[in-house]
Amino acid sequence: MTQISIGVPVFNGAKSLDAVLECLRVQTFTDFEVIISDNGSTDGSKEIAAGFAARDSRFRLVEHAHNIGAKNNFLSLVEEANCDLFIWRADDDLCDPDFLAILKRHFDSNPELALAAPRVKFVHDDGSPNYEEDFQILSDKIRPLRIGDALMGASSSWIFGLWKRDALRHALEITLPTYPYxxxxxxxxxxxxxxxERVETDANALLIKKSISTARYRWQVPAREMWEMRRAFSRTCFIAFRQRDWTLAERVIVGVYVFRFANLRVYRFWKTVRAQMREWLGLKRRQRRSVEG
Structure with missing residues:
Protein backbone atom coordinates (compact mmCIF):
# COMPACT_ATOMS: atom_id res chain seq x y z
CA MET A 1 0.00 0.00 0.00
CA THR A 2 1.20 3.52 -0.81
CA GLN A 3 2.57 5.20 2.32
CA ILE A 4 2.11 8.98 1.84
CA SER A 5 -0.69 11.03 0.29
CA ILE A 6 0.21 14.54 -0.87
CA GLY A 7 -2.69 16.92 -1.36
CA VAL A 8 -2.13 19.92 -3.63
CA PRO A 9 -5.00 22.45 -3.60
CA VAL A 10 -4.70 24.80 -6.56
CA PHE A 11 -6.54 27.84 -7.86
CA ASN A 12 -5.02 29.68 -10.83
CA GLY A 13 -1.54 28.54 -9.87
CA ALA A 14 -0.24 27.86 -13.39
CA LYS A 15 2.73 30.17 -12.90
CA SER A 16 4.28 27.91 -10.28
CA LEU A 17 2.38 24.61 -10.39
CA ASP A 18 4.68 22.83 -12.85
CA ALA A 19 7.71 23.45 -10.63
CA VAL A 20 5.79 22.36 -7.52
CA LEU A 21 4.68 19.07 -9.04
CA GLU A 22 8.10 18.40 -10.53
CA CYS A 23 9.60 18.99 -7.08
CA LEU A 24 7.36 16.23 -5.75
CA ARG A 25 7.97 13.89 -8.67
CA VAL A 26 11.73 13.78 -8.01
CA GLN A 27 11.53 13.08 -4.27
CA THR A 28 13.98 10.40 -3.14
CA PHE A 29 11.15 8.75 -1.19
CA THR A 30 8.97 7.46 -4.02
CA ASP A 31 6.08 5.57 -2.41
CA PHE A 32 3.48 8.34 -2.52
CA GLU A 33 0.41 9.59 -4.32
CA VAL A 34 -0.21 13.20 -5.34
CA ILE A 35 -3.81 14.44 -5.46
CA ILE A 36 -4.21 17.79 -7.21
CA SER A 37 -7.53 19.44 -6.36
CA ASP A 38 -8.29 22.12 -8.94
CA ASN A 39 -10.65 24.74 -7.56
CA GLY A 40 -12.18 25.99 -10.80
CA SER A 41 -8.96 27.43 -12.25
CA THR A 42 -9.11 29.40 -15.49
CA ASP A 43 -5.39 29.85 -16.18
CA GLY A 44 -4.25 26.41 -17.36
CA SER A 45 -3.58 24.89 -13.92
CA LYS A 46 -5.92 22.01 -14.67
CA GLU A 47 -4.07 21.19 -17.89
CA ILE A 48 -0.70 21.19 -16.10
CA ALA A 49 -2.04 18.82 -13.46
CA ALA A 50 -3.62 16.56 -16.09
CA GLY A 51 -0.29 16.38 -17.89
CA PHE A 52 1.46 15.07 -14.78
CA ALA A 53 -1.35 12.58 -14.17
CA ALA A 54 -0.98 11.29 -17.74
CA ARG A 55 2.78 10.81 -17.39
CA ASP A 56 3.01 9.47 -13.83
CA SER A 57 0.44 7.13 -12.28
CA ARG A 58 1.21 8.51 -8.81
CA PHE A 59 -0.49 11.79 -9.77
CA ARG A 60 -4.23 12.27 -10.15
CA LEU A 61 -6.46 15.26 -10.72
CA VAL A 62 -9.66 16.08 -8.88
CA GLU A 63 -11.70 18.82 -10.55
CA HIS A 64 -14.24 21.13 -8.93
CA ALA A 65 -16.68 22.59 -11.40
CA HIS A 66 -16.78 25.85 -9.45
CA ASN A 67 -14.68 27.48 -6.76
CA ILE A 68 -15.53 25.97 -3.36
CA GLY A 69 -13.26 28.30 -1.38
CA ALA A 70 -9.68 27.88 -0.25
CA LYS A 71 -10.39 26.23 3.08
CA ASN A 72 -12.87 23.74 1.64
CA ASN A 73 -10.42 22.87 -1.12
CA PHE A 74 -7.71 22.16 1.45
CA LEU A 75 -10.00 20.08 3.65
CA SER A 76 -11.44 18.04 0.81
CA LEU A 77 -8.00 16.57 0.17
CA VAL A 78 -7.84 14.95 3.61
CA GLU A 79 -10.78 12.74 2.62
CA GLU A 80 -9.51 12.16 -0.92
CA ALA A 81 -6.28 10.71 0.48
CA ASN A 82 -5.74 6.95 0.66
CA CYS A 83 -2.73 6.75 2.98
CA ASP A 84 -2.07 6.81 6.71
CA LEU A 85 0.38 9.70 6.29
CA PHE A 86 -0.71 12.95 4.67
CA ILE A 87 0.87 16.21 3.62
CA TRP A 88 -0.53 19.41 2.13
CA ARG A 89 1.52 21.21 -0.50
CA ALA A 90 0.54 24.74 -1.59
CA ASP A 91 0.65 25.41 -5.32
CA ASP A 92 3.70 27.69 -5.01
CA ASP A 93 5.77 25.85 -2.34
CA LEU A 94 8.95 23.92 -3.03
CA CYS A 95 11.20 21.62 -1.01
CA ASP A 96 14.44 19.67 -1.09
CA PRO A 97 14.44 16.24 -2.80
CA ASP A 98 14.85 14.49 0.57
CA PHE A 99 11.92 16.30 2.20
CA LEU A 100 9.57 13.31 2.36
CA ALA A 101 12.30 10.85 3.27
CA ILE A 102 13.51 12.94 6.21
CA LEU A 103 10.06 13.53 7.69
CA LYS A 104 8.94 9.93 7.10
CA ARG A 105 11.81 8.65 9.27
CA HIS A 106 10.27 10.38 12.30
CA PHE A 107 7.17 8.21 12.01
CA ASP A 108 9.30 5.10 11.55
CA SER A 109 10.97 5.76 14.92
CA ASN A 110 7.94 7.20 16.79
CA PRO A 111 4.60 5.51 16.01
CA GLU A 112 2.78 7.90 18.40
CA LEU A 113 3.82 10.97 16.42
CA ALA A 114 1.08 13.19 14.95
CA LEU A 115 3.17 15.66 12.91
CA ALA A 116 6.73 15.93 11.64
CA ALA A 117 7.43 19.60 10.91
CA PRO A 118 10.10 21.12 8.61
CA ARG A 119 12.31 24.16 8.68
CA VAL A 120 10.61 26.90 6.66
CA LYS A 121 12.42 29.35 4.40
CA PHE A 122 10.55 32.30 2.93
CA VAL A 123 11.71 33.78 -0.36
CA HIS A 124 10.72 36.77 -2.49
CA ASP A 125 9.06 36.36 -5.88
CA ASP A 126 12.48 36.38 -7.56
CA GLY A 127 13.68 33.53 -5.33
CA SER A 128 15.97 35.65 -3.17
CA PRO A 129 15.92 34.81 0.58
CA ASN A 130 13.66 36.75 2.90
CA TYR A 131 13.72 35.01 6.29
CA GLU A 132 13.59 31.57 7.92
CA GLU A 133 11.50 29.96 10.65
CA ASP A 134 13.74 27.39 12.26
CA PHE A 135 12.27 26.76 15.71
CA GLN A 136 13.21 23.35 17.08
CA ILE A 137 11.15 21.60 19.76
CA LEU A 138 13.50 20.53 22.58
CA SER A 139 12.95 18.20 25.53
CA ASP A 140 15.19 19.63 28.25
CA LYS A 141 12.43 21.31 30.30
CA ILE A 142 9.50 20.17 32.40
CA ARG A 143 6.35 19.30 30.47
CA PRO A 144 4.35 22.55 30.80
CA LEU A 145 7.35 24.65 29.79
CA ARG A 146 8.10 22.34 26.86
CA ILE A 147 4.51 22.72 25.68
CA GLY A 148 4.62 26.47 26.25
CA ASP A 149 7.81 26.85 24.22
CA ALA A 150 6.26 24.82 21.40
CA LEU A 151 3.10 26.92 21.37
CA MET A 152 5.09 30.16 21.21
CA GLY A 153 7.64 28.96 18.66
CA ALA A 154 5.56 26.85 16.30
CA SER A 155 5.28 28.11 12.74
CA SER A 156 1.84 28.24 11.15
CA SER A 157 3.58 26.76 8.10
CA TRP A 158 4.00 23.50 10.02
CA ILE A 159 0.52 22.77 8.72
CA PHE A 160 2.44 21.76 5.55
CA GLY A 161 4.46 19.15 7.45
CA LEU A 162 3.87 15.40 7.37
CA TRP A 163 0.79 14.35 9.36
CA LYS A 164 -0.59 11.10 10.61
CA ARG A 165 -3.93 11.47 8.86
CA ASP A 166 -6.01 10.22 11.79
CA ALA A 167 -4.33 12.77 14.08
CA LEU A 168 -5.04 15.53 11.57
CA ARG A 169 -8.68 14.49 11.34
CA HIS A 170 -8.90 14.50 15.14
CA ALA A 171 -7.44 18.01 15.32
CA LEU A 172 -9.90 19.22 12.69
CA GLU A 173 -12.82 17.62 14.53
CA ILE A 174 -11.87 19.63 17.62
CA THR A 175 -11.26 22.97 15.92
CA LEU A 176 -13.55 23.23 12.90
CA PRO A 177 -16.97 23.16 14.62
CA THR A 178 -16.29 26.29 16.68
CA TYR A 179 -13.96 28.15 14.29
CA PRO A 180 -15.46 28.44 10.78
CA TYR A 181 -13.13 31.18 9.48
CA GLU A 197 3.57 16.75 22.59
CA ARG A 198 3.10 14.73 19.43
CA VAL A 199 5.04 17.08 17.15
CA GLU A 200 8.69 16.69 16.18
CA THR A 201 10.76 19.12 14.13
CA ASP A 202 13.62 18.50 11.72
CA ALA A 203 15.81 21.32 10.39
CA ASN A 204 17.11 19.05 7.62
CA ALA A 205 13.71 19.02 5.93
CA LEU A 206 13.41 22.36 4.13
CA LEU A 207 10.14 23.83 2.90
CA ILE A 208 10.46 26.89 0.65
CA LYS A 209 7.52 29.29 0.66
CA LYS A 210 6.85 32.52 -1.18
CA SER A 211 6.56 35.56 1.06
CA ILE A 212 3.11 37.13 0.81
CA SER A 213 3.61 40.76 -0.13
CA THR A 214 -0.08 41.64 0.19
CA ALA A 215 -1.86 40.07 3.15
CA ARG A 216 -5.12 38.38 2.28
CA TYR A 217 -6.73 39.58 5.49
CA ARG A 218 -5.66 42.92 6.92
CA TRP A 219 -7.19 45.45 9.24
CA GLN A 220 -9.70 46.21 6.47
CA VAL A 221 -11.80 43.38 7.88
CA PRO A 222 -14.68 44.95 9.84
CA ALA A 223 -13.87 45.29 13.53
CA ARG A 224 -17.00 43.35 14.43
CA GLU A 225 -15.73 40.35 12.46
CA MET A 226 -12.27 40.68 14.00
CA TRP A 227 -13.78 40.54 17.51
CA GLU A 228 -15.89 37.53 16.52
CA MET A 229 -12.84 35.72 15.16
CA ARG A 230 -10.85 36.47 18.31
CA ARG A 231 -13.63 35.11 20.52
CA ALA A 232 -14.09 31.99 18.38
CA PHE A 233 -10.34 31.36 18.25
CA SER A 234 -9.91 31.73 22.01
CA ARG A 235 -12.98 29.61 22.76
CA THR A 236 -11.68 26.84 20.50
CA CYS A 237 -8.21 26.96 22.07
CA PHE A 238 -9.63 26.46 25.54
CA ILE A 239 -11.95 23.66 24.41
CA ALA A 240 -8.83 21.77 23.31
CA PHE A 241 -7.03 22.79 26.52
CA ARG A 242 -9.81 21.51 28.80
CA GLN A 243 -9.90 18.15 27.02
CA ARG A 244 -6.40 17.36 28.28
CA ASP A 245 -5.54 15.88 31.67
CA TRP A 246 -3.34 18.33 33.56
CA THR A 247 -2.13 18.63 37.12
CA LEU A 248 -3.11 21.87 38.83
CA ALA A 249 0.36 23.36 38.29
CA GLU A 250 0.38 22.29 34.64
CA ARG A 251 -3.10 23.72 34.14
CA VAL A 252 -1.97 27.12 35.43
CA ILE A 253 1.28 27.26 33.43
CA VAL A 254 -0.05 25.82 30.17
CA GLY A 255 -3.21 27.91 30.50
CA VAL A 256 -1.12 31.09 30.43
CA TYR A 257 0.61 29.93 27.25
CA VAL A 258 -2.71 28.96 25.63
CA PHE A 259 -4.04 32.43 26.47
CA ARG A 260 -1.00 33.99 24.77
CA PHE A 261 -1.33 31.63 21.82
CA ALA A 262 -4.97 32.65 21.41
CA ASN A 263 -4.04 36.34 21.37
CA LEU A 264 -1.05 36.08 19.04
CA ARG A 265 -2.27 33.66 16.37
CA VAL A 266 -5.34 35.54 15.18
CA TYR A 267 -6.05 39.28 15.07
CA ARG A 268 -4.21 40.73 18.04
CA PHE A 269 -6.08 42.66 20.70
CA TRP A 270 -4.59 46.12 20.07
CA LYS A 271 -4.80 45.71 16.30
CA THR A 272 -8.50 44.96 16.72
CA VAL A 273 -8.92 47.95 19.03
CA ARG A 274 -7.26 50.23 16.45
CA ALA A 275 -9.58 48.91 13.75
CA GLN A 276 -12.55 49.60 16.01
CA MET A 277 -11.33 53.16 16.69
CA ARG A 278 -10.90 53.84 12.98
CA GLU A 279 -14.45 52.75 12.35
CA TRP A 280 -15.76 54.94 15.15
CA LEU A 281 -13.79 57.89 13.76
CA GLY A 282 -15.09 57.21 10.25
CA LEU A 283 -11.62 56.79 8.72
CA LYS A 284 -11.65 55.23 5.27
CA ARG A 285 -10.03 51.85 4.98
CA ARG A 286 -8.66 50.10 1.95
CA GLN A 287 -10.54 47.34 0.17
CA ARG A 288 -10.35 43.85 1.60
CA ARG A 289 -8.75 41.33 -0.68
CA SER A 290 -10.90 38.24 -1.24
CA VAL A 291 -9.68 34.67 -0.81
CA GLU A 292 -10.65 32.28 -3.57
CA GLY A 293 -7.82 29.79 -3.87
Whole structure:
Protein backbone atom coordinates (compact mmCIF):
# COMPACT_ATOMS: atom_id res chain seq x y z
CA MET A 1 0.00 0.00 0.00
CA THR A 2 1.20 3.52 -0.81
CA GLN A 3 2.57 5.20 2.32
CA ILE A 4 2.11 8.98 1.84
CA SER A 5 -0.69 11.03 0.29
CA ILE A 6 0.21 14.54 -0.87
CA GLY A 7 -2.69 16.92 -1.36
CA VAL A 8 -2.13 19.92 -3.63
CA PRO A 9 -5.00 22.45 -3.60
CA VAL A 10 -4.70 24.80 -6.56
CA PHE A 11 -6.54 27.84 -7.86
CA ASN A 12 -5.02 29.68 -10.83
CA GLY A 13 -1.54 28.54 -9.87
CA ALA A 14 -0.24 27.86 -13.39
CA LYS A 15 2.73 30.17 -12.90
CA SER A 16 4.28 27.91 -10.28
CA LEU A 17 2.38 24.61 -10.39
CA ASP A 18 4.68 22.83 -12.85
CA ALA A 19 7.71 23.45 -10.63
CA VAL A 20 5.79 22.36 -7.52
CA LEU A 21 4.68 19.07 -9.04
CA GLU A 22 8.10 18.40 -10.53
CA CYS A 23 9.60 18.99 -7.08
CA LEU A 24 7.36 16.23 -5.75
CA ARG A 25 7.97 13.89 -8.67
CA VAL A 26 11.73 13.78 -8.01
CA GLN A 27 11.53 13.08 -4.27
CA THR A 28 13.98 10.40 -3.14
CA PHE A 29 11.15 8.75 -1.19
CA THR A 30 8.97 7.46 -4.02
CA ASP A 31 6.08 5.57 -2.41
CA PHE A 32 3.48 8.34 -2.52
CA GLU A 33 0.41 9.59 -4.32
CA VAL A 34 -0.21 13.20 -5.34
CA ILE A 35 -3.81 14.44 -5.46
CA ILE A 36 -4.21 17.79 -7.21
CA SER A 37 -7.53 19.44 -6.36
CA ASP A 38 -8.29 22.12 -8.94
CA ASN A 39 -10.65 24.74 -7.56
CA GLY A 40 -12.18 25.99 -10.80
CA SER A 41 -8.96 27.43 -12.25
CA THR A 42 -9.11 29.40 -15.49
CA ASP A 43 -5.39 29.85 -16.18
CA GLY A 44 -4.25 26.41 -17.36
CA SER A 45 -3.58 24.89 -13.92
CA LYS A 46 -5.92 22.01 -14.67
CA GLU A 47 -4.07 21.19 -17.89
CA ILE A 48 -0.70 21.19 -16.10
CA ALA A 49 -2.04 18.82 -13.46
CA ALA A 50 -3.62 16.56 -16.09
CA GLY A 51 -0.29 16.38 -17.89
CA PHE A 52 1.46 15.07 -14.78
CA ALA A 53 -1.35 12.58 -14.17
CA ALA A 54 -0.98 11.29 -17.74
CA ARG A 55 2.78 10.81 -17.39
CA ASP A 56 3.01 9.47 -13.83
CA SER A 57 0.44 7.13 -12.28
CA ARG A 58 1.21 8.51 -8.81
CA PHE A 59 -0.49 11.79 -9.77
CA ARG A 60 -4.23 12.27 -10.15
CA LEU A 61 -6.46 15.26 -10.72
CA VAL A 62 -9.66 16.08 -8.88
CA GLU A 63 -11.70 18.82 -10.55
CA HIS A 64 -14.24 21.13 -8.93
CA ALA A 65 -16.68 22.59 -11.40
CA HIS A 66 -16.78 25.85 -9.45
CA ASN A 67 -14.68 27.48 -6.76
CA ILE A 68 -15.53 25.97 -3.36
CA GLY A 69 -13.26 28.30 -1.38
CA ALA A 70 -9.68 27.88 -0.25
CA LYS A 71 -10.39 26.23 3.08
CA ASN A 72 -12.87 23.74 1.64
CA ASN A 73 -10.42 22.87 -1.12
CA PHE A 74 -7.71 22.16 1.45
CA LEU A 75 -10.00 20.08 3.65
CA SER A 76 -11.44 18.04 0.81
CA LEU A 77 -8.00 16.57 0.17
CA VAL A 78 -7.84 14.95 3.61
CA GLU A 79 -10.78 12.74 2.62
CA GLU A 80 -9.51 12.16 -0.92
CA ALA A 81 -6.28 10.71 0.48
CA ASN A 82 -5.74 6.95 0.66
CA CYS A 83 -2.73 6.75 2.98
CA ASP A 84 -2.07 6.81 6.71
CA LEU A 85 0.38 9.70 6.29
CA PHE A 86 -0.71 12.95 4.67
CA ILE A 87 0.87 16.21 3.62
CA TRP A 88 -0.53 19.41 2.13
CA ARG A 89 1.52 21.21 -0.50
CA ALA A 90 0.54 24.74 -1.59
CA ASP A 91 0.65 25.41 -5.32
CA ASP A 92 3.70 27.69 -5.01
CA ASP A 93 5.77 25.85 -2.34
CA LEU A 94 8.95 23.92 -3.03
CA CYS A 95 11.20 21.62 -1.01
CA ASP A 96 14.44 19.67 -1.09
CA PRO A 97 14.44 16.24 -2.80
CA ASP A 98 14.85 14.49 0.57
CA PHE A 99 11.92 16.30 2.20
CA LEU A 100 9.57 13.31 2.36
CA ALA A 101 12.30 10.85 3.27
CA ILE A 102 13.51 12.94 6.21
CA LEU A 103 10.06 13.53 7.69
CA LYS A 104 8.94 9.93 7.10
CA ARG A 105 11.81 8.65 9.27
CA HIS A 106 10.27 10.38 12.30
CA PHE A 107 7.17 8.21 12.01
CA ASP A 108 9.30 5.10 11.55
CA SER A 109 10.97 5.76 14.92
CA ASN A 110 7.94 7.20 16.79
CA PRO A 111 4.60 5.51 16.01
CA GLU A 112 2.78 7.90 18.40
CA LEU A 113 3.82 10.97 16.42
CA ALA A 114 1.08 13.19 14.95
CA LEU A 115 3.17 15.66 12.91
CA ALA A 116 6.73 15.93 11.64
CA ALA A 117 7.43 19.60 10.91
CA PRO A 118 10.10 21.12 8.61
CA ARG A 119 12.31 24.16 8.68
CA VAL A 120 10.61 26.90 6.66
CA LYS A 121 12.42 29.35 4.40
CA PHE A 122 10.55 32.30 2.93
CA VAL A 123 11.71 33.78 -0.36
CA HIS A 124 10.72 36.77 -2.49
CA ASP A 125 9.06 36.36 -5.88
CA ASP A 126 12.48 36.38 -7.56
CA GLY A 127 13.68 33.53 -5.33
CA SER A 128 15.97 35.65 -3.17
CA PRO A 129 15.92 34.81 0.58
CA ASN A 130 13.66 36.75 2.90
CA TYR A 131 13.72 35.01 6.29
CA GLU A 132 13.59 31.57 7.92
CA GLU A 133 11.50 29.96 10.65
CA ASP A 134 13.74 27.39 12.26
CA PHE A 135 12.27 26.76 15.71
CA GLN A 136 13.21 23.35 17.08
CA ILE A 137 11.15 21.60 19.76
CA LEU A 138 13.50 20.53 22.58
CA SER A 139 12.95 18.20 25.53
CA ASP A 140 15.19 19.63 28.25
CA LYS A 141 12.43 21.31 30.30
CA ILE A 142 9.50 20.17 32.40
CA ARG A 143 6.35 19.30 30.47
CA PRO A 144 4.35 22.55 30.80
CA LEU A 145 7.35 24.65 29.79
CA ARG A 146 8.10 22.34 26.86
CA ILE A 147 4.51 22.72 25.68
CA GLY A 148 4.62 26.47 26.25
CA ASP A 149 7.81 26.85 24.22
CA ALA A 150 6.26 24.82 21.40
CA LEU A 151 3.10 26.92 21.37
CA MET A 152 5.09 30.16 21.21
CA GLY A 153 7.64 28.96 18.66
CA ALA A 154 5.56 26.85 16.30
CA SER A 155 5.28 28.11 12.74
CA SER A 156 1.84 28.24 11.15
CA SER A 157 3.58 26.76 8.10
CA TRP A 158 4.00 23.50 10.02
CA ILE A 159 0.52 22.77 8.72
CA PHE A 160 2.44 21.76 5.55
CA GLY A 161 4.46 19.15 7.45
CA LEU A 162 3.87 15.40 7.37
CA TRP A 163 0.79 14.35 9.36
CA LYS A 164 -0.59 11.10 10.61
CA ARG A 165 -3.93 11.47 8.86
CA ASP A 166 -6.01 10.22 11.79
CA ALA A 167 -4.33 12.77 14.08
CA LEU A 168 -5.04 15.53 11.57
CA ARG A 169 -8.68 14.49 11.34
CA HIS A 170 -8.90 14.50 15.14
CA ALA A 171 -7.44 18.01 15.32
CA LEU A 172 -9.90 19.22 12.69
CA GLU A 173 -12.82 17.62 14.53
CA ILE A 174 -11.87 19.63 17.62
CA THR A 175 -11.26 22.97 15.92
CA LEU A 176 -13.55 23.23 12.90
CA PRO A 177 -16.97 23.16 14.62
CA THR A 178 -16.29 26.29 16.68
CA TYR A 179 -13.96 28.15 14.29
CA PRO A 180 -15.46 28.44 10.78
CA TYR A 181 -13.13 31.18 9.48
CA UNK A 182 -10.33 30.94 6.90
CA UNK A 183 -7.89 33.27 8.68
CA UNK A 184 -6.19 31.46 11.56
CA UNK A 185 -7.46 27.91 11.03
CA UNK A 186 -3.94 26.59 10.38
CA UNK A 187 -2.29 27.44 13.74
CA UNK A 188 -5.49 26.37 15.47
CA UNK A 189 -5.22 22.95 13.82
CA UNK A 190 -1.68 22.62 15.17
CA UNK A 191 -2.83 23.24 18.75
CA UNK A 192 -4.09 19.73 19.74
CA UNK A 193 -0.90 17.84 18.74
CA UNK A 194 1.24 20.58 20.30
CA UNK A 195 -0.64 20.22 23.59
CA UNK A 196 -0.17 16.44 23.42
CA GLU A 197 3.57 16.75 22.59
CA ARG A 198 3.10 14.73 19.43
CA VAL A 199 5.04 17.08 17.15
CA GLU A 200 8.69 16.69 16.18
CA THR A 201 10.76 19.12 14.13
CA ASP A 202 13.62 18.50 11.72
CA ALA A 203 15.81 21.32 10.39
CA ASN A 204 17.11 19.05 7.62
CA ALA A 205 13.71 19.02 5.93
CA LEU A 206 13.41 22.36 4.13
CA LEU A 207 10.14 23.83 2.90
CA ILE A 208 10.46 26.89 0.65
CA LYS A 209 7.52 29.29 0.66
CA LYS A 210 6.85 32.52 -1.18
CA SER A 211 6.56 35.56 1.06
CA ILE A 212 3.11 37.13 0.81
CA SER A 213 3.61 40.76 -0.13
CA THR A 214 -0.08 41.64 0.19
CA ALA A 215 -1.86 40.07 3.15
CA ARG A 216 -5.12 38.38 2.28
CA TYR A 217 -6.73 39.58 5.49
CA ARG A 218 -5.66 42.92 6.92
CA TRP A 219 -7.19 45.45 9.24
CA GLN A 220 -9.70 46.21 6.47
CA VAL A 221 -11.80 43.38 7.88
CA PRO A 222 -14.68 44.95 9.84
CA ALA A 223 -13.87 45.29 13.53
CA ARG A 224 -17.00 43.35 14.43
CA GLU A 225 -15.73 40.35 12.46
CA MET A 226 -12.27 40.68 14.00
CA TRP A 227 -13.78 40.54 17.51
CA GLU A 228 -15.89 37.53 16.52
CA MET A 229 -12.84 35.72 15.16
CA ARG A 230 -10.85 36.47 18.31
CA ARG A 231 -13.63 35.11 20.52
CA ALA A 232 -14.09 31.99 18.38
CA PHE A 233 -10.34 31.36 18.25
CA SER A 234 -9.91 31.73 22.01
CA ARG A 235 -12.98 29.61 22.76
CA THR A 236 -11.68 26.84 20.50
CA CYS A 237 -8.21 26.96 22.07
CA PHE A 238 -9.63 26.46 25.54
CA ILE A 239 -11.95 23.66 24.41
CA ALA A 240 -8.83 21.77 23.31
CA PHE A 241 -7.03 22.79 26.52
CA ARG A 242 -9.81 21.51 28.80
CA GLN A 243 -9.90 18.15 27.02
CA ARG A 244 -6.40 17.36 28.28
CA ASP A 245 -5.54 15.88 31.67
CA TRP A 246 -3.34 18.33 33.56
CA THR A 247 -2.13 18.63 37.12
CA LEU A 248 -3.11 21.87 38.83
CA ALA A 249 0.36 23.36 38.29
CA GLU A 250 0.38 22.29 34.64
CA ARG A 251 -3.10 23.72 34.14
CA VAL A 252 -1.97 27.12 35.43
CA ILE A 253 1.28 27.26 33.43
CA VAL A 254 -0.05 25.82 30.17
CA GLY A 255 -3.21 27.91 30.50
CA VAL A 256 -1.12 31.09 30.43
CA TYR A 257 0.61 29.93 27.25
CA VAL A 258 -2.71 28.96 25.63
CA PHE A 259 -4.04 32.43 26.47
CA ARG A 260 -1.00 33.99 24.77
CA PHE A 261 -1.33 31.63 21.82
CA ALA A 262 -4.97 32.65 21.41
CA ASN A 263 -4.04 36.34 21.37
CA LEU A 264 -1.05 36.08 19.04
CA ARG A 265 -2.27 33.66 16.37
CA VAL A 266 -5.34 35.54 15.18
CA TYR A 267 -6.05 39.28 15.07
CA ARG A 268 -4.21 40.73 18.04
CA PHE A 269 -6.08 42.66 20.70
CA TRP A 270 -4.59 46.12 20.07
CA LYS A 271 -4.80 45.71 16.30
CA THR A 272 -8.50 44.96 16.72
CA VAL A 273 -8.92 47.95 19.03
CA ARG A 274 -7.26 50.23 16.45
CA ALA A 275 -9.58 48.91 13.75
CA GLN A 276 -12.55 49.60 16.01
CA MET A 277 -11.33 53.16 16.69
CA ARG A 278 -10.90 53.84 12.98
CA GLU A 279 -14.45 52.75 12.35
CA TRP A 280 -15.76 54.94 15.15
CA LEU A 281 -13.79 57.89 13.76
CA GLY A 282 -15.09 57.21 10.25
CA LEU A 283 -11.62 56.79 8.72
CA LYS A 284 -11.65 55.23 5.27
CA ARG A 285 -10.03 51.85 4.98
CA ARG A 286 -8.66 50.10 1.95
CA GLN A 287 -10.54 47.34 0.17
CA ARG A 288 -10.35 43.85 1.60
CA ARG A 289 -8.75 41.33 -0.68
CA SER A 290 -10.90 38.24 -1.24
CA VAL A 291 -9.68 34.67 -0.81
CA GLU A 292 -10.65 32.28 -3.57
CA GLY A 293 -7.82 29.79 -3.87
Missing amino acids: VWGWDPLTLLPPLLD
